[in-house]
Amino acid sequence: MKESPKVSAVILNYKTPHETLSCVDALLAQTISEDIEIIVVDNYSKDDSMKILRSLLGQGKNIKLLETKRNLGFSGGNNLGSKEASGKYILIINPDTTLENDVVEKMFLFLEENNEVGIIGPQLVFPNGTIRDSYRTFPTMLDIIIKRTPLSIFFPRRMRDYLQWDKSPYEKREVDWLVGACMFMKKDLFEGIGKFDERFFLFFEDTDLCRKCHLNGKKVVYFPDAKGHDNQNRLSSGGMLSFLWKNTVRIHILSAIKYFWKWRKILAAKASLQ
16 A cells, blocks of 8 residues: 655646746655655646646646646645645645755754744845844734835834744744745644634735644744755735736735734733733
8 A cells, every 4th residue: 555645745837837837846855755745736726737737747646736727825725635644734825936956855854853943934035145034923903004005204113023034034933924935734633723714815824824824733933954945936926006907915914904804812811011
């Protein structure tokens, strides 16, 4: 009987087949590649993504290709892929993120040895060499507003606290939450805390998942001993005025409203103690 893989990697493709192929290639080059299954979900791209992926990946060894019938968003697409996962651990990874060849093994061994940790994420480096602030403090609504407006000039301390500018990107530590570009955890934990909340079509599903992880008694850890490379173009970039013409900014703001409404009781209780 075939043994289950140690790790199931879920890649959600949306009109980025070439980036997805690069992500897959990096996973196939991992030091424990034989113990990794790769699940690629095409999230209703409506372009030539599936043709490219089928021709270059096929249903190869340890690779599964899935296709949705509608755009399920980040949460729904990754949750769909996780249903096909048979590994003990699950890796949620964006198609424009590529990992150095020892990253999965390092994260796997770390969680094997640290049962108190629920979710970890590697250091992510942009093409220009700067390190992404992929580790964050749980935000307030005011933090989100300040970050998207010129108010950030007048409230640098709030941005410094929220984005943890005073923290070393080379320091392994517990954090409030990690961006969803690359998250590694036990599949049992992912399922046990309800996976990604599909009320979030895009954005804040990672913040929400990490909050649920903390409430489950597990730590979220930034793990710079492992390193990946990330695309510098962020879908959520743009100020408040871009709400008028940029759909992803509108989605980001609406997701923020849903997030703060969902957690309003906990956030209010926390505020009353400050």
